[in-house]
Amino acid sequence: MNEDNLPPIxxxxxLIGNGLAGSGCRLRMRWxxxxxxxxxxxxxxxxxxxxxxxxxxxxxxxxxxWLGQSSLGAVVLLASDETYSVHGEKRSDLTALYVPxxxxxxxxxxxxxxxxxxxxHPARADALAELDRGVERGAALLKLLPxxxxxxxxxxxxxxxxxxxxxxxxxxxxxxxxxxxLPNYRPDLQTPACLQLPLECGVKVIAAHCGSRALPxxxxxxxxxxxxxxxxPNLYGDLAALSQPAHLSTLxxxxxxxxxxxxxTDYPVVTSxxxxxxxxxxxxxTLQRIRAERNPLERKVELTRALGFPDRxxxxxxxxxRRG
Numbered sequence: 476m477n478e479d480n481l482p483p484i485x486x487x488x489x490l491i492g493n494g495l496a497g498s499g500c501r502l503r504m505r506w507x508x509x510x511x512x513x514x515x516x517x518x519x520x521x522x523x524x525x526x527x528x529x530x531x532x533x534x535x536x537x538x539x540x541w542l543g544q545s546s547l548g549a550v551v552l553l554a555s556d557e558t559y560s561v562h563g564e565k566r567s568d569l570t571a572l573y574v575p576x577x578x579x580x581x582x583x584x585x586x587x588x589x590x591x592x593x594x595x596h597p598a599r600a601d602a603l604a605e606l607d608r609g610v611e612r613g614a615a616l617l618k619l620l621p622x623x624x625x626x627x628x629x630x631x632x633x634x635x636x637x638x639x640x641x642x643x644x645x646x647x648x649x650x651x652x653x654x655x656x657l658p659n660y661r662p663d664l665q666t667p668a669c670l671q672l673p674l675e676c677g678v679k680v681i682a683a684h685c686g687s688r689a690l691p692x693x694x695x696x697x698x699x700x701x702x703x704x705x706x707x708p709n710l711y712g713d714l715a716a717l718s719q720p721a722h723l724s725t726l727x728x729x730x731x732x733x734x735x736x737x738x739x740t741d742y743p744v745v746t747s748x749x750x751x752x753x754x755x756x757x758x759x760x761t762l763q764r765i766r767a768e769r770n771p772l773e774r775k776v777e778l779t780r781a782l783g784f785p786d787r788x789x790x791x792x793x794x795x796x797r798r799g
Contacts (some may be wrong), residue, residue, distance in 0.1 A: 482548020483789035487715035487739030507641035553592040567794035620650040621664035653689025685712035687725040715739035
């Protein structure tokens with residue numbers, strides 16, 4: 476595959492909804508999330524309350540607008556499954572964000588630039604059947620947050636699930652590192668080391684955030700990520716959300732060696748260029764240009780380029796994602 480002829484792609488964009496107009500989504504945040512939600516809403520230009528029945532449609536419309544005005548050719552739009560116990564018991568009481576696969580497919584159906592990223596907890600009784608259904612409908616990858624979904628990818632009860640993913644050529648995008656926006660039920664599953672079994676099964680795995688901290692006092696798993704990359708050629712990382720102070724040490728190392736690193740925003744998470752300027756990586760004119768960019772998708776593209784990342788970080792995902 477000649478990636479040079481393919482457009483840039485963002486592998487990490489969230490679909491969010493409250494379900495009040497029938498999308499099936501659920502969004503349950505704690506009180507202290509309110510200012511951060513308001514900040515994200517302002518950044519993406521959304522002037523409607525997350526409790527409004529019109530929110531889901533407005534969110535999708537705004538995302539399509541930004542995508543159409545960006546240099547990106549496509550984004551992977553992510554579902555988020557319910558939290559389950561290891562015995563397959565649905566824990567809706569622990570699920571802060573639910574975005575069903577059906578809704579992702581519905582949104583992506585009308586826009587070829589939106590690639591469906593499904594989410595299936597492997598403890599579900601119908602996990603394998605849902606996996607096959609998702610691939611038949613065009614899933615580009617599967618997304619999980621191990622520490623939030625309470626799923627240990629190294630649990631051998633999920634062996635057949637990973638084997639089937641490898642057979643289907645469906646990559647796994649798994650959250651690694653600190654988690655701030657959603658509940659962190661299993662902090663022990665923040666490390667990229669929990670991804671060993673799917674990697675050994677032959678699944679292409681994208682370690683979202685490369686094991687980076689979310690907050691300054693979080694444990695930093697970037698060293699684990701790099702050592703595992705040396706061992707597993709099917710392990711990738713993404714740049715999603717990496718722009719804040721806690722991420723600077725990770726960014727510094729990634730700039731030196733951007734090995735199998737893919738572009739991502741973590742939209743609607745806010746991208747900031749100020750901290751890179753304070754680190755001395757951007758000059759004043761570049762900072763002003765990036766800050767003046769109103770489009771949040773394009774702002775991250777400009778920051779990634781300004782930080783010196785090679786062009787392949789925008790296109791290598793095409794050889795990782797399932798297409799067809």
